[in-house]
Amino acid sequence: MRVRKSRVVKVGKFAIGGTNPVSVQSMCNTDTRDLRATIDQIRRLEHAGCEIIRVAVPDMAAARNLGRIRKAIDIPLVADIHFDWRLAVEAARQGVDKIRINPGNIGEKDKVREVVKACKAARIPIRIGVNAGSLKALKKTPAPRWTPREWAGIMVKEALDEVRLLEREGFGDIVVSLKADDIERTVAANLLFAAKSDIPLHVGVTEAGSFLAGTVKSSLGIGLLLTKGVGDTIRVSLTEDPVMQVRAAYEILKALGLRQYGPNLISCPTCGRCQVNVEKVIKEIEARVYSDSTLLRRSTGKKIAVMGCVVNGPGEARDADFGIAGGKGRGIWIERGKQIKVVKESDWVNEVIRKIRTLR
Template structure:
């Protein structure tokens, strides 16, 4: 059983982060925020996949003003991602951002940070203090060296220094992230940071890579930390459609038995007995179950001989070969159909199970 470390609870819009609240799954849009139509369309797809908090880059004043249009069209909290220009942080909050992500050290000094914090207080907006390995202050790098698994002190001290700067201004609605592109540095850094603060932690491996490399690196680092009770919210960073980040995120939580959302999909790796286009079937079924909320187990198996038996714990599954498709439930054959209508028939059964609740 995983025992989460105790953290203070903050509110990002309607979503609680930290404390006893569920570990939330986030993503970030990769559209131009100023293109509100495309950004809204992407966020709505992310919502359908289960995204609970979304972040968008604010590059200029036009993007800050777009926050209002976007926020009014979506159903999950919207965080503005800000670098360097403190005015954009303030404008984003004035336009309805429900959270901001900043590196306080690169906003231009104490006076500008104070103005951002005053706005956050006024609008009741939490601040994510985000520090990456590539954005650490020079004096900390000189003292501690570049962050590594053996010595992540520069990352940790940078984050805590920036947190303390905000605390001195009388504000404590914060969460912290210290991201590295290195898995072991990420694990070591968050482990040590978690022992030094009770602020909620946002986990992530930055610049993790594409679908395969990014999934592996993120799952290893975050899986280790989450299994040790560290982490209150996270993003799986992939060079990919951000919807994939949400899919990976919830599968990670499911694998650790932390949270379940929608069906669990199991499928065989194929072998020489496979006589159906299993890759295509698995892909189509996987795409569909991502829209479902009922926590059932769905199987896509490659042959009639072993399919129902190997997946007998599945609530529903399909298999087939040589022109015949079989749908089974709990290991028992439920329906036989022609292979060319197997997918269509199976989808109808899934829809029926979802509607029945």
């Protein structure tokens, strides 16, 4: 599916771009000045599979915490800088793995040059993060009536202007993101940029919304780009526990066949034929698997089915590695299409977990 060959940029132990797998990122919603809360959240995110984590750096106190945060975690740390270039310089000095700046608010060229100098010395990349809501062009046209294509053109121009500024300083370790809060502008901007540059793209729909609305919007936006081979790293922005952002990101990559992470759990929507609680069972299986790294690893790539009845269930679950099709208070245990045994409804979750533990 991946067709665009972008340049490779190293972010700590991760390589972004080229033929590397699409990586999953998230951002903490803790106050970076609160060391304990931030480290605890990053550890939860690491456990959920987050591969690169970004933190907000609102002031110098937050910037001075970055070194201690970096030492306490195992994944690359990205400092998110707005307005004040001195925070970026301090973040680089503290040992972060990447700096993200927003060209719309970082200020004059000489300030950007100072950031470049610091990143060059620290040998870390810069992400130029262009957001539709903070374009420089909006200072001249506060309420524009641009079409999505025009928005995309302006976003890409501002990104490329910044890229040229960095490249003139002899700096090429660049990642770009072009985000809007809707699919049309996000997709148009990323496709346009991808046609003009080999710089790796971090893709996502920004301010996507609540868990349901945001996941749908992000899946469509990120999914459309990834199916066209555009996108080297992703973040699903949700007003939700960041752990769920990571879970949603992996579900997108799994659905597109780009990454394997945890099982492919399939379950029926239930209907008037159903006499068992499929919803409760699938939620319990999901909660147990995603809270246990051994279960997660052993079930990765396996298709596990929970179906509500024996009318359609065994047929629909035919190509699952294993699963259950319900009856009344019991169900048929199926492995690769073969009906193996009858299991009481109260034992379904444990039976699935037991089976996963036998996998290697």
